[in-house]
Amino acid sequence: MHGSFAVNYIEGTKAQWLALQRANALRLECRIVQYNERLGDRVKSWDIIIVGGGIIGLSLAIELRKTGRSVLLVERGEPGKEASYAAGGMLANCGDEFSEALKPLADASAMMYPEFIHELRDESGLRIDFREDGTILFPASDRIRQRPDSHAEKLLPSRLRELEPALAPFGSPAFYLRERCVDPRDLVAACVKAARHRGIDFSSGDEVKGITTSGGRASGVTTNRTVFASDCVVNCAGAWAGLLAPLSFPTRPVKGQMLAMAMTHKDTLRHVVRAPEVYLIPRSDGRVVIGATVEEAGFNKQTVPATILRLHEAALKLAPELRNGKILEAWAGLRPGTPDDLPILGRTFLPGCFIASGHYRDGILLAPITAKLMVQVIEGSKTDFDLGAFSAQRFTTNGASDKRSFTESA
Numbered sequence: 273m274h275g276s277f278a279v280n281y282i283e284g285t286k287a288q289w290l291a292l293q294r295a296n297a298l299r300l301e302c303r304i305v306q307y308n309e310r311l312g313d314r315v316k317s318w319d320i321i322i323v324g325g326g327i328i329g330l331s332l333a334i335e336l337r338k339t340g341r342s343v344l345l346v347e348r349g350e351p352g353k354e355a356s357y358a359a360g361g362m363l364a365n366c367g368d369e370f371s372e373a374l375k376p377l378a379d380a381s382a383m384m385y386p387e388f389i390h391e392l393r394d395e396s397g398l399r400i401d402f403r404e405d406g407t408i409l410f411p412a413s414d415r416i417r418q419r420p421d422s423h424a425e426k427l428l429p430s431r432l433r434e435l436e437p438a439l440a441p442f443g444s445p446a447f448y449l450r451e452r453c454v455d456p457r458d459l460v461a462a463c464v465k466a467a468r469h470r471g472i473d474f475s476s477g478d479e480v481k482g483i484t485t486s487g488g489r490a491s492g493v494t495t496n497r498t499v500f501a502s503d504c505v506v507n508c509a510g511a512w513a514g515l516l517a518p519l520s521f522p523t524r525p526v527k528g529q530m531l532a533m534a535m536t537h538k539d540t541l542r543h544v545v546r547a548p549e550v551y552l553i554p555r556s557d558g559r560v561v562i563g564a565t566v567e568e569a570g571f572n573k574q575t576v577p578a579t580i581l582r583l584h585e586a587a588l589k590l591a592p593e594l595r596n597g598k599i600l601e602a603w604a605g606l607r608p609g610t611p612d613d614l615p616i617l618g619r620t621f622l623p624g625c626f627i628a629s630g631h632y633r634d635g636i637l638l639a640p641i642t643a644k645l646m647v648q649v650i651e652g653s654k655t656d657f658d659l660g661a662f663s664a665q666r667f668t669t670n671g672a673s674d675k676r677s678f679t680e681s682a
C-alpha cells in the first residue's frame with residue numbers, strides 16, 4: 273500500500289496523492305465493518321474503543337496505541353471536524369480564568385505542548401502552525417487589580433506600542449503572558465494522519481448508539497452500522513458525551529461563533545490579544561482569527577450575521593489596522609460544557625467504561641495532559657495528579673437530579 277502511495281506521489285500531484293491516501297483509508301474502514309459483519313458472533317475485538325474523534329479522542333488514541341494496545345476510534349462524522357476544528361487554539365494557561373483544581377493540569381499540558389507538536393509533525397509529515405510569541409492580556413475591569421499570573425509582565429504604554437503597534441491605546445493595564453497558540457485545524461489533521469500511521473483503526477461516518485454491556489461491564493458499542501467489541505470503551509464524544517446510553521453525563525453544548533480575516537501583511541499582529549470583549553489570534557499565513565461568543569443555544573451551530581459583525585467591530589476597535597483585511601469565513605462550534613466548567617475524566621459507574629469529556633473552553637490546551645492521565649487511569653496506575661475534582665461521580669453528590677442522570681438505564 274505504501275509503495276502505491278509513493279509512486280502516485282511522484283507521478284501525480286500532491287492533491288491526487290492525498291485523495292488516494294484518503295480513499296485507501298476509507299477502504300480500510302469499510303473492510304473493518306465488512307469483517308465484523310462476516311464474523312457474526314465472533315466479532316473482532318479491540319483492546320480499546322474510543323467514541324469520538326475530536327482532539328481528546330485522537331490524542332488519547334495515539335497515547336494508548338503507544339502502549340501496544342489495539343485501538344478503534346468510532347466517529348459519527350469525519351474525525352476532527354467539530355469543536356476541535358472550530359477552536360481558536362489559544363494555549364491559555366497563564367490567565368486568571370482557571371479554577372484552583374484545573375490550573376495544575378493546564379500548566380502541565382502547556383509544558384507538554386512543544387514535544388506534542390514535535391512528535392505530531394514528525395509522525396504526520398504535516399505542517400502545524402504553532403506560535404510562541406506570547407499573549408497580550410487586557411484583564412476585565414473586575415480583575416484589573418490582580419496580577420493574572422506570577423510570571424505576567426505589566427506593560428507600560430511605550431512597551432505595549434513596541435510589542436504590538438497595531439493595537440489602539442486601550443486605557444487600561446496590559447500584561448504580557450508567556451503563552452503559545454496553535455492552529456487547531458492543522459493539529460487535528462496531523463493527529464488523524466499520525467493515528468493512521470500508528471495503525472489505529474477508524475470507523476468514520478458511524479454513530480455510536482450505545483455502549484453494550486455483558487456481565488455488568490462494558491463489552492463494546494453498537495453503532496448505526498454494526499457492533500464493535502471491546503471490554504474497554506472511552507467516551508470522548510465532546511458536547512454529545514451525555515447522550516451515550518446507558519450512562520448519561522451532565523455535559524451540554526456551549527456555542528461559540530468566530531470569524532477569520534485575511535491580512536495583506538503577514539505580521540499585522542504578532543501576539544494573541546485577549547480583551548474582555550474579544551480575542552485576536554494571529555496565524556503565520558496572515559490570517560487573524562477573532563472570537564468568540566459563549567452562548568447557550570443547544571446543538572445549533574448556525575452563525576448569526578449580526579453577532580459576527582459585532583465581533584468584527586470589537587476587533588477593529590482593539591486593532592484598527594484590521595480594517596485593511598478581508599473577512600474570510602465565519603463559523604460556530606459547540607464546546608463541551610459541564611455544570612461546574614470542569615472536565616469529566618476517569619472511570620464511570622460501569623466497569624470498563626471511561627470518560628474524557630467536558631473540556632469546555634480549554635480542550636485544545638488540555639489534550640496532551642488528558643491523554644497522559646487517561647492512559648494512567650485505564651492502566652490502573654497512580655495518576656500524576658489527583659483527579660477527584662474531575663470524577664464522573666462528583667455529580668452524584670450534588671442532588672437528586674444529577675443522581676438521576678447517572679442512573680444506568682435498563
Ligand SMILES: Cc1cc2nc3c(=O)[nH]c(=O)nc-3n(C[C@H](O)[C@H](O)[C@H](O)COP(=O)(O)OP(=O)(O)OC[C@H]3O[C@@H](n4cnc5c(N)ncnc54)[C@H](O)[C@@H]3O)c2cc1C
Pocket residue numbers: 323324325326327328329346347348349350351352353354355356357358359360361362363364478479480481508509510511512513516527528529530563564604605606607608628629630631632633634635636637638
Ligand atoms: C469557538 C470555540 C473556540 C475555542 N477556543 C479554544 C481555544 O482557544 N483553546 C482551547 O484550548 N480550546 C478552545 N475551545 C474548546 C475546544 O475546542 C474543546 O474543548 C475541544 O475541542 C473539545 O474536544 P473534544 O474532542 O472533546 O470534542 P469535539 O472536537 O467536539 O469531538 C467530539 C467528537 O465526538 C463525535 N461524536 C459525538 N457523538 C458521537 C457518537 N455518538 N458516535 C460517534 N462519534 C460521536 C463528534 O462528531 C466529534 O467529532 C474552543 C471551542 C470553540 C467552540
